Amino acid sequence: MSANSQQLESQKVKVQLLLAGGHQYTVYFNSDDPTLHTLLTTIVARAYKQESADRCLFQIPINEGHSALCFPSENLVALVIEPPLWIQQTDNIQPVSNDFLNSNHIQIDNFFSTKEHERLIKYVLANKSNFVSTSTSTKDENYRRSMVLYSFPDFAELIVNKIQKIMPDVMIKLGMSSFTISQIESQLTSHNDGNYYKIHNDNGSPDTATRELTYVYYFNREPKQFSGGELLIYDSKVENNFYVKAESFKTIEPRNNSIVFFFSRYMHEVLPVKCPSKAFADSRFTINGWVRREAS
Numbered sequence: 001m002s003a004n005s006q007q008l009e010s011q012k013v014k015v016q017l018l019l020a021g022g023h024q025y026t027v028y029f030n031s032d033d034p035t036l037h038t039l040l041t042t043i044v045a046r047a048y049k050q051e052s053a054d055r056c057l058f059q060i061p062i063n064e065g066h067s068a069l070c071f072p073s074e075n076l077v078a079l080v081i082e083p084p085l086w087i088q089q090t091d092n093i094q095p096v097s098n099d100f101l102n103s104n105h106i107q108i109d110n111f112f113s114t115k116e117h118e119r120l121i122k123y124v125l126a127n128k129s130n131f132v133s134t135s136t137s138t139k140d141e142n143y144r145r146s147m148v149l150y151s152f153p154d155f156a157e158l159i160v161n162k163i164q165k166i167m168p169d170v171m172i173k174l175g176m177s178s179f180t181i182s183q184i185e186s187q188l189t190s191h192n193d194g195n196y197y198k199i200h201n202d203n204g205s206p207d208t209a210t211r212e213l214t215y216v217y218y219f220n221r222e223p224k225q226f227s228g229g230e231l232l233i234y235d236s237k238v239e240n241n242f243y244v245k246a247e248s249f250k251t252i253e254p255r256n257n258s259i260v261f262f263f264s265r266y267m268h269e270v271l272p273v274k275c276p277s278k279a280f281a282d283s284r285f286t287i288n289g290w291v292r293r294e295a296s
């Protein structure tokens with residue numbers, strides 16, 4: 001995306017709630033309090049006219065818990081936060097109409113330390129023979145070309161723990177309401193010369209329906225020996241009352257040691273990779289997976 005906020009470390013913050021009709025109240029939260037998170041996402045989502053601007057009823061304890069301040073989310077006008085928590089617009093957000101939905105994503109550089117990254121490259125090269133060809137749920141052979149490693153326990157644990165830690169911040173940056181995570185899945189993928197993944201979403205079948213967010217961690221040997229392999233994330237538009245893929249999209253460069261997060265429901269594709277040497281070691285590697293919410 002698009003909206004950026006500071007990393008939230010738990011600390012006390014003073015929040016003045018400015019409500020419709022000129023009312024205002026001062027309350028105190030820990031910075032990782034889910035209610036504060038929902039207050040922030042209400043403001044962000046409304047500013048960017050996102051569908052995630054779910055209406056809700058806030059019920060906030062005041063007077064040391066002796067009273068409750070209740071108000072509908074539509075009545076929240078602004079927040080005065082001390083110390084400041086900035087949620088800033090960084091790029092290409094345009095006001096949009098209700099029948100067009102700009103896709104959001106975030107990309108974080110330098111995700112693993114240099115040591116972890118080096119270890120990961122060594123591990124992948126040593127495990128080349130355990131990679132198998134990918135398939136899709138539709139079994140269409142021309143839909144996806146890549147190789148995948150399903151078991152890589154040490155690094156799966158490392159990435160899942162790291163993602164878990166940054167999830168509250170990621171949710172805020174994506175302007176989404178927080179949700180309870182039930183599972184974080186991961187697989188390790190390699191794209192070599194001519195490999196691609198055509199347009200798809202990641203939660204369109206009953207067994208994938210609880211996937212909320214997709215993440216993709218990119219890594220490769222330096223100097224980089226492939227080109228292409230960009231990830232395109234499509235915007236959405238309303239057609240016959242349903243959101244469908246729009247023509248416009250965001251282009252994500254598969255930058256070495258960066259991780260991208262986006263909604264699993266977005267249509268996306270991986271453009272063909274050119275890797276002249278065709279050597280496995282020169283591939284576009286990813287650890288990619290999904291953050292699942294608890295089924296309701």
Ligand SMILES: O=C(O)CCC(=O)C(=O)O
Nearest residue numbers: 197202216231270286288
């Ligand atoms: O490799 C990428 O950039 C995206 C991969 C992807 O879309 C998937 O595995 O579902």
Ligand SMILES: [Fe+2]
Nearest residue numbers: 201202214268
């Ligand atoms: Fe995908």
